[in-house]
Amino acid sequence: MKKIEIMVPDLPESVADATVATWHKQPGDAVQCDEVLVEIETDKVVLEVPATTAGVLQEILQVEGATVVSRQPLGYLLPGATDATPSPSLNETLAFPSIVAINHDAPAASEGAHNVVSPAVRRLLAEHDLEGSQLSGSGIKGRLTPQDIEQHLTKPVVPIKVPLANPVVTTLAPQNPLEQPRRVPMNRLRQRIAERLLEAKQSTAMLTTFNEVNMQPMMQLRRELGETFEKQHGVRLGFMSFFVKAVVLALQRWPIINACLEGNDIVYYPQVDISIAVSTPRGLVTPVLRHCAAHSMAQIEQQIKTLAQQGRDGKLTVDDLTGGSFTITNGGLFGSLMSTPIINPPQSSILGMHAIKERPMAINGQVVILPMMYLALSYDHRLIDGQASVSFLVAVKEALEAPIRLLLEV
Incomplete structure (x- = not known):
């Protein structure tokens, strides 16, 4: 045969x-x-x-x-x-x-099928100092998968209560002088991320400008209409769709932010295709929301949900990851209060969102506690002047603080 x-x-x-x-x-x-x-x-x-x-x-x-x-x-x-x-x-x-x-590295058959692991699993076990024999696998023939390790790491640790009548005295073993640092090879995605970040730092005149936005109008709108929005469109109303529409509005006013440099030429993208940073088990990826200006907030939320799920499942294609003209990244998901995001080449700018924190603010001569977020715009100063970058960020801030602007496009 x-x-x-x-x-x-x-x-x-x-x-x-x-x-x-x-x-x-x-x-x-x-x-x-x-x-x-x-x-x-x-x-x-x-x-x-x-x-x-x-x-x-x-x-x-x-x-x-x-x-x-x-x-x-x-x-x-x-x-x-x-x-x-x-x-x-x-x-x-x-x-x-x-x-x-x-x-x-394959163990004897008596050790169990779940100990036959892939390089990705071996890397995760080494990074988190875990023993494969202590975990149960959900893969084929009981083999360990990256998801098994991720679920194990996210399980809450249950403290062990020791009766006072029977105290347990533990003696710390002396440190082994022969112990060596663990060496874990980077996967291809991490290698590529490192290359692109170094390229961005070395090949652009990157500068970052900051502003802050009052999130209360958006939060109030989500409280009032979020449930109705989800029932009608089948997807939750998140903050990201507000930011995408605000960026679209600001890019239409300041098209130089939606351009890039190729040699001595300035290339203006014909439409707004926004890359969004998504954290996956393999690393950070930036799938692209296509033709954002032509889509409603419900359509944008659905695209974000689909791309995020595909990223976590490792189902993103090369086409999903290429062709963006601007990037939005949300470090606030992990608690970041302020950062200077790095440009995603060949793009020329990136907007960083951060954590929402209540702070005392002066409003019409009164001190008011408001939910505030810092915004950071990193841009290539070779192409984008300070006036354009600051004006762009102010336009994003104004649209977010008065969401009706997104409907009226003003």
Whole structure:
């Protein structure tokens, strides 16, 4: 019976190579048609390689962690029966001892299937100083997944109460002088993030201007209409859609903020495509909201929800991550009060949102406690002058403090 090659899919033009992230099957495992065999990790997305037919995985050519290119063979699939237990004759032809050579970190069979982990899981275990044997896996054959580790880390710690009548005296073991720092390799996405951040700092004349916005009008509007909005549109009314519409309004007044430099030319983008920063288990990604000026707040909220879920599930495509003209990042989700966000090249500016904090403010000669947020606009001073940047940020502030402006577009 002729075996079928398992191939690396065509990589995007901007991606030269990729890394074999996780094999979901091992030689001898039965495979159903369209079942995911292996995941390929690039510096932008994770690509799934499914089986083109039912059969048995015969051989793995590229192990986890290997660097591969487009259309490179990853392994071989033997089409045919998919019984859960391969026949003895098939076991002999699959050369099971080669599995040990493929995965040097694979434990003995008696240790449990969940201890056979992917490079991504090994990296997370090392970063958080965890033992894989102490966790239960939800993956195929009980293998650990990144989600299992994330759920374990988010579980509340239950304190152990020790009766006073039986105190336990613990003696700290002396520190081992031979202990060495843990060395964990960066994944491709983290490497690419590091490269782009360094590029932005070294290749732009970046400057940041600040302002603050009174969030009370927006918060009041959400309290009054948030429930009705969710019932009618099937999505919650968040703050991000207000900021997106305010940015669209300000960019229409100051189009230089929605431009970029290419050599000695200024390139003005024909529409407003806003990248939003999304935190995922693999790192920070910036999927793009397309044609924001033409969409309602409900449509924007739905896009944000979809992109955020795809980011957490690793389902974003290269097209989802390219082509933005402006970026919004919300450090306030993690408690940041103020920051200087770094430009997302080739864009020329980025708006940073922060935590909402109640502060005493002077309003018409009276001290009033208001929910305030600091805004930060980082921009490339080679292209954008101070007047344009400050005026843009003031326009965003005015639109947010009087949301009716977003409806009237004034």
